[in-house]
Amino acid sequence: MSSAIESLVNREYAYGFVTDVETDTVPAGLDEDIVRLISAKKQEPDFMLQWRLKAYRRWLTMKEPHWGNVQYPAIDYKSLVYYSAPKSVKPLQSLDEVDPELLRTYEKLGISLTEQKWLAGVAVDAIFDSVSVGTTMKDELAKHGVIFCSFGDAVQNHPEIVEKYLGTVVPHSDNFFAALNAAVFSDGSFCYVPKGVKCPMELSTYFRINSANTGQFERTLIIADEGASVSYLEGCTAPKRDTNQLHAAVVELVALDNASIKYSTVQNWYAGDAEGKGGIYNFVTKRGKCAGVNSKISWTQVETGSAITWKYPSVILQGDNSVGEFYSVAVVNKKQQADTGTKMIHIGKNTKSTIVSKGISAGEGSNSYRGLVRVLPKADGARNYTQCDSMLIGNKCGAHTFPYIEVQNETATLEHEASTSKIGEDQIFYCKQRGVSAEHAVSMIVSGFCREVFKELPMEFAVEAQQLLGITLEGSVG
Amino acid sequence: MLEINDLHAGIGDKQILKGISLRVNAGEVHAVMGPNGSGKSTLAQVLAGHPSYQVTKGTVTYNGEDLLSLDAEVRAQNGIFLAFQYPVEIPGVSNAYFLRSAFNEIRKARGQEEVDPLEFLDLVDEKLKLVDMDQAMLSRSVNHGFSGGEKKRNEIFQMAVLSPQLAILDETDSGLDIDALRIVAEGVNKLRTKENATIVVTHYQRLLNYIVPDFVHVLAGGRIVKSGGKELALELEAKGYDWIQTAGAAA
Ligand SMILES: Nc1ncnc2c1ncn2[C@@H]1O[C@H](COP(=O)(O)OP(=O)(O)O)[C@@H](O)[C@H]1O
Numbered sequence A: 001m002s003s004a005i006e007s008l009v010n011r012e013y014a015y016g017f018v019t020d021v022e023t024d025t026v027p028a029g030l031d032e033d034i035v036r037l038i039s040a041k042k043q044e045p046d047f048m049l050q051w052r053l054k055a056y057r058r059w060l061t062m063k064e065p066h067w068g069n070v071q072y073p074a075i076d077y078k079s080l081v082y083y084s085a086p087k088s089v090k091p092l093q094s095l096d097e098v099d100p101e102l103l104r105t106y107e108k109l110g111i112s113l114t115e116q117k118w119l120a121g122v123a124v125d126a127i128f129d130s131v132s133v134g135t136t137m138k139d140e141l142a143k144h145g146v147i148f149c150s151f152g153d154a155v156q157n158h159p160e161i162v163e164k165y166l167g168t169v170v171p172h173s174d175n176f177f178a179a180l181n182a183a184v185f186s187d188g189s190f191c192y193v194p195k196g197v198k199c200p201m202e203l204s205t206y207f208r209i210n211s212a213n214t215g216q217f218e219r220t221l222i223i224a225d226e227g228a229s230v231s232y233l234e235g236c237t238a239p240k241r242d243t244n245q246l247h248a249a250v251v252e253l254v255a256l257d258n259a260s261i262k263y264s265t266v267q268n269w270y271a272g273d274a275e276g277k278g279g280i281y282n283f284v285t286k287r288g289k290c291a292g293v294n295s296k297i298s299w300t301q302v303e304t305g306s307a308i309t310w311k312y313p314s315v316i317l318q319g320d321n322s323v324g325e326f327y328s329v330a331v332v333n334k335k336q337q338a339d340t341g342t343k344m345i346h347i348g349k350n351t352k353s354t355i356v357s358k359g360i361s362a363g364e365g366s367n368s369y370r371g372l373v374r375v376l377p378k379a380d381g382a383r384n385y386t387q388c389d390s391m392l393i394g395n396k397c398g399a400h401t402f403p404y405i406e407v408q409n410e411t412a413t414l415e416h417e418a419s420t421s422k423i424g425e426d427q428i429f430y431c432k433q434r435g436v437s438a439e440h441a442v443s444m445i446v447s448g449f450c451r452e453v454f455k456e457l458p459m460e461f462a463v464e465a466q467q468l469l470g471i472t473l474e475g476s477v478g
Numbered sequence B: 001m002l003e004i005n006d007l008h009a010g011i012g013d014k015q016i017l018k019g020i021s022l023r024v025n026a027g028e029v030h031a032v033m034g035p036n037g038s039g040k041s042t043l044a045q046v047l048a049g050h051p052s053y054q055v056t057k058g059t060v061t062y063n064g065e066d067l068l069s070l071d072a073e074v075r076a077q078n079g080i081f082l083a084f085q086y087p088v089e090i091p092g093v094s095n096a097y098f099l100r101s102a103f104n105e106i107r108k109a110r111g112q113e114e115v116d117p118l119e120f121l122d123l124v125d126e127k128l129k130l131v132d133m134d135q136a137m138l139s140r141s142v143n144h145g146f147s148g149g150e151k152k153r154n155e156i157f158q159m160a161v162l163s164p165q166l167a168i169l170d171e172t173d174s175g176l177d178i179d180a181l182r183i184v185a186e187g188v189n190k191l192r193t194k195e196n197a198t199i200v201v202t203h204y205q206r207l208l209n210y211i212v213p214d215f216v217h218v219l220a221g222g223r224i225v226k227s228g229g230k231e232l233a234l235e236l237e238a239k240g241y242d243w244i245q246t247a248g249a250a251a
């Protein structure tokens, strides 16, 4: 491997700082009392507590799954802390009340909760450890009837919507990590776009894990009512720590008739050091339901961080003519492991899904694509297109693909394309011969490889993705 | 401008160039001819600084500087351009972006201001005409899905934009039909000045009807076995390479 490729892929993690804020933390370990304590701290209505307890009891009967192509030491669920909130952010009336230390953290992350994003037309809901610290643009959104707030606020102010949709896409019993999340989740984002409303701006959430030994369990629920549309981006970073941190989030999307939801993720959690020490375990359940006719849900993810990534943003295509999309870039380096992909479940007639997965493996990283396309008996005319490309940088990394197909309707059309390529010395030499540095050459080649995915990212975030990836997008996108 | 002295180079254990000496002055066009496998591309790649080839003996100076000690990108920034025999594809990266990056990195290395995308478009417009290429190809991925002829044209287009001091054209004529050949050759001729020089590597004499060389060198078995004026190319055309190779072996 050329030294340029090596130095590019071995860059220092720039977001590894720790923020010093006082936190309100519950004792380590998990039992029913902790679940009740979390619910009480959040002053939740009884339906929430009951739902959490139901999930907790279910979780006790479940086993941690191990079918992923990833290896990690056993997680000690008794030593985890299930709730940690920055003390200074309790009742927040305005941004001025946010701990300046927190705001500085966000600045370091390159996001400002205030004017800049407003100018960019972005509303930001920031999650610091487990509590939402401030939501901008609420008023502007409120004018259009869009509700965009922390999950906690939604439980307080719009309990009827939460109760109606919570768990309808990812049930409390869905899987081990989802059940754990349902029991102990502390906050997250909530968005409801009413009938016929096109959300006037991009919505964004920034997640950051700060405290040591905290599991971060957020829960996001986005509902686009009939004819509504919304585009949402989450970005993630975490400080460098020697120990691994568990991130087990749940995201539920619901699109009703003629509604569309675009959900983009730029994930750059700390990946651990060169020996594989530390880093985030990112075990996330993300699923969208195209509940209505002609609805559309599109996932775009750029996954560059985490020691282990294990996630399959999926779409249930229930409404006739509904559309599901999954565009993914997953980069692994050093000893990172990623097992990611999607599930497209075709239930309605003439449903259509598109999967474009780009895996980049460098160092000793291991990258697996795992995808399921299931066509149920009534899904006449269902169509799927899957494209699955891997790029290898160096000789010690690995790329694997596990495509699963289950078709129960003979009118379905499925297409699958796959490729594996290597960044060649010849490509780099060609660029260098034109005067381009090797480092720039690598970033150019990699972003060219990812182009079909990057062009799906909202414009405002293409730049952010570029910074997080450390690769140049300019000109090679769009 | 360029002085090659007793150059030996190869890959791994395989010796390919076995003592090449060549002097190129500003304003000159040199043709390097020879049968397949004689080492023409190797010479071109070694001059451009391809890392796979090791120089085992000899020197190359370029504008008085030791060329072999420079990294490939620095050589390019110093004005050396290689039109590849097999141009490389870079999927997903637009030609315009690629070329502007190259253009700007070269300018930066020379302490000049970078140009923005709009200025750059103006600049490339006339260069496109030079090789009769359509604007649309600027937004296509670098060489990706190009026909053989388009790739070669694209090389000359890049050369026109980067305006090198020393251009090395490796079999630029192969894969071109006669019209394309004429267009490309005319483009190269228009780029000729008193200050720059061109090394035209070719298997066939055909191209040299259009790009008329000042000197012709015949490469065989990693050595220059014969040098002469432009009439040498015609002689080769008539008698074939066997004639030279036998002559070379005898010499
Ligand atoms: N990358 C390489 N690895 C091994 N052998 C090579 C390589 N490149 C060239 N050669 C060998 O070196 C000799 C000269 O090749 P080349 O310079 O391409 O010749 P030409 O351009 O004159 O046809 C040939 O025998 C070829 O097989």
Ligand SMILES: [Mg+2]
Residues within 6 Å of the ligand: B040, B041, B042, B085, B170, B171
């Ligand atoms: Mg050759």
